[in-house]
Amino acid sequence: MAEQIKRTVSHEDLPGAKKLKPTLIPALTEEAVGILKFINPTAVGFQGALKTLHSDFQVNEIEPSGNVVHLTDLGIDMGKSKKEKKLEQKAKEAQEFEGKTEEEIAAIKAERAQAQENEPKYQLSQEDKTELLDYISEEELNQIEQLFHTGSHMETKTSIDDKERRGKLHQLLRRAFQGKLESTTSGQNTFKIVIAKNRGNNRRGGDANVMDSMHHVDENGVINYGLGPFKPYLHFAVFKQNRDTMDVASNIAKMLRISPKTINYAGTKDRRGVTCQKFCIHRGKVLRVSALNKMKNSNFKLGSFTYEDYPLKLGDLSGNEFTITLRDVKPAVDENSNADLRAIVAQCFDSFDKHGFINYFGMQRFGSFSVPTHQLGIALLQEDWEKCVELLLSEQEVCAPATVEMRKIWKEKRDAKEAAKALPRHFVAENSILKVLSNESQDAEKKYKPHSYLKSLLAIPKNLRMMYVHAYQSYVWNLVASKRIELFGLEAQEGDLVFDEQTNETTSVDDGFEEDVAVTNTVAVKALTKDDIESGKYSIFDVVLPSPGFKIQYPTNEKLRQVYIDTMAENNLDPFNLMRKNKEFSLTGAYRTLLSKPKDLSYEIIEYKVDGKPLVRTDLELLEMNKEAANDETEKEKESSLTNRIIKYDEDAVDSSTEPKFAVVLKMKLDVSSYATMALREFMRIDTSRYAQMK
Secondary structure: OOOOOOOOOOOOOOOOOOOOOOOOOOOOOOHHHOOOOOOOOOOOOEEEEEOOOHHHEEEEEEOOOOOEOOOOOOOOOOOOOHHHHHHHHHHHHHHHOOOOOHHHHHHHHHHHHHHHHHOOOOOOOHHHHHHHOOOOOHHHHHHHHHHHHHOOEEEOOOOOOOHHHHHHHHHHHHHHOOOOEEEEEOOOOOEEEEEOOOHHHOOOOHHHHHHHHOOOEOOOOOEHHHOOOOOOEEEEEEEEEOOOHHHHHHHHHHHHOOOHHHEEEOOOOOOOOEEEEEEEEEOOOHHHHHHHHHOOOOOEEEEEEEEEOOOOOOOOOOEEEEEEEEEEEEEOOOOOOOOOHHHHHHHHHHHHHHHOEEOOOOHHHHOOOOOOHHHHHHHHHOOOHHHHHHHHHOOOOOOOHHHHHHHHHHHHHOOHHHHHHOOOOOOHHHHHHHHHHOOOOOOOOOOOOHHHHHHHHHOOOHHHHHHHHHHHHHHHHHHHHHHHHHHHOOOOOOOOEEEOOOOOOOOOOOOOOOOOOOOOOOOOEEEOOHHHHHHOOOOHHHEEEEEOOOOOOOOOOHHHHHHHHHHHHOOOOOOOOOOOOOHHHOOOOEEEEOEEOOEEEEEEEEEEOOOOOOOEOOHHHHHHHHOOOOOHHHHHHHHHOHHHHEOOOOHHHOOOOOOOEEEEEEEEEEEOOOOHHHHHHHHHOOOOHHHHHOO
C-alpha cells in the first residue's frame, strides 16, 4: 500500500509542525510494527472482505476444561410474568364480559370478590400446629392467625434465649403459613410477626434468613428452577452482538442495580462481531438475572445458568473458537489470470494447517493513528515526559476527527484549558493530561517543568498508560520474531528458549489487551543444547521468545541475542537495563511462543449472489432454529457443525445472469494470546494493515 503514511513525528518538530488534515488512510504499515515474514512458501494468496456483517466474525470462549461456551438456552423458564398474567386476565375478562351490561359486569365482579374474601388465606396442618405449640402458647397462635383478618401485627410474650431454637421457629413460621408471614427477633428475644410484604427483599432476620431468601422453591418443591441450592457465584453464558465485554457488564450492573465490581469474566471480547463468553455475579439471583432476557434492544442474551462456589478471574480460559466469514474472495493476482481460487485456498489451508503462523502481536496492538502506541512507550521508557505529552496532543497526519480542533488549539495557543473545552470527554488520555496542565505554570515559551509533564501522564488511568510500554515490548518482540525466522527458518536451534517442563506447572503468555488476557505466571525457561536438538524432543512449536524485561532470560544464541540489543539501541534503550525510577515503567518481560498452531481447523467455500445477507448462523439463530429438537446429543452435534451453521438460500429467485461470488468460512481454535488477524494474515497471505481500523 504505497499510499500508507510512514511519517513518525519527531521530538524536535512537534510544536512547529505544519497543519495537517485528518484522513482515513491507515496510519501504520505491518512493516512499521515488525510484522515482516510469512511461513506459507507460495507467493499467491487470496483476498476477501472481513467483518462485512457482525455475524461474519463469531468468537466463542473456550473454558479451561476445553468446553466451548455456546448459547444453548435462554435462561430459566420463569413462566408468565405478572404483566403477562394481568394482560391475559384482562383479555379473558373482555371476552367473558362481551355483550353484558355494566350492572351485570359489576355483579359478577362483586360475587368474585366475595368468594375470594372467603377463601382461606393459609392451610395450617395439624402437624405444624402441634410443632408450633412447642414454642409458643395457644393464645399466641390464635393472635397470629387473626393477623390475616386484622392486617395488623403482634409480638409474642414468649421469649427464647437459645439462638438455634429461635432460628427453627422462624423457619417453622414461614413453612407453616406458606411464606405469608414475616418474623423478626426483638431485643428481648421475643418474636414480632406481620403479614409478609416483598419477602424476597427482607434481610432483617440474620444470615439464615438472608440465605433462605436467595432460594426460590416452586409449588413442586424444585429449588432455584432446577439449579440446586444457592451458592456464592452465579455463572452464565453471555451472547452479545456489536458490544464489547465491559459495556455489557456495565449495562447488566446498571439494570440489576448492583456494583460493576460484583461482575467478573475470564476475558474481553471485541465489539465488532458476535461473541459468547462466561460471566459470573457474586450473590446473583438467577430469577433477576435471567429476567434481563426480556429487555428489548439490548444486543445480548444470557443462558446456561449454574450456581458455583468459585468466581471467574481474568485469564480463566484456554483460548477462543473463531468462525470467520471472508466475503467476495478472489485470488490475490491479476484478475485477468486463470488462477484457480479453490486450488489457491486449498494450498494456503494446507500450509496453515501444517505450519501454523508467526505469533505476531496484531496491528490493533499499536493503535490506528499516526502516532502508534509503541512510540509513546519509547518516550516513557526514555523518561522523556515532554515528548510523550506532545505526541499525545500535537497535530497528526491521521487522528480521530473529534480531536482535530483540540490539536489545532494546542499547536497555536498551547492553552490547556481552551484545548480541553474542544475535546469530547471520552478521549481519556488527552483529557487527563489537559486537566492537569490547566493548573500548572508555563514559562515564556509556553512550556512546563518536567515534573508537570510527568504529573499529567500519571493522571492517565494506569491500564491505559501501561498499554503504551506493553506496546513497545510487542514491537520489539515482533521485530525479533521476524529476524528469528529470517536467520534460522522453522528449525529449533541451539540457544533457543523453551519452557522448562520440569520446573513449570503452568505456562505463561504475555500480558496485554484486545485479544490478549492478562496472565502473571512466573515461569522458567531453558536454552536448548545440541543434545536437546538431536534428541528430537523439541520442535519449532516449542520455541519461545521473551518480550524485553528485567525478569526474563534472553536466548543464549548470540545472533538472536544481538537482535534484541540492536533493535532497542535504535531508540537508545538497553534490553539489560529496564529498571526505572518510576516502578510502573520498569518492564518485567514475559515469554511468548514463536509460532501458534490453530486447532480443529476446517473451512468451506460457498457461493452466494446477494450481498448484505448473513451467510453463517449465530448461536442465537441456531438455538431458535433447533429449539423444538428433543435430543440433546443432536443439539450438541448441531452446535459444533460448521455445515449446519452455513445458511443456504434459494438462489432461483435471483437473476440467473448475476455472477456468483465466493466466500470462505474458516473455523479454528486459537490459544488465549494469539491474534485472529495474524492467523488470517498467514492463511490468506495478505497485508492486514487495513484491518487495523476494524475494531
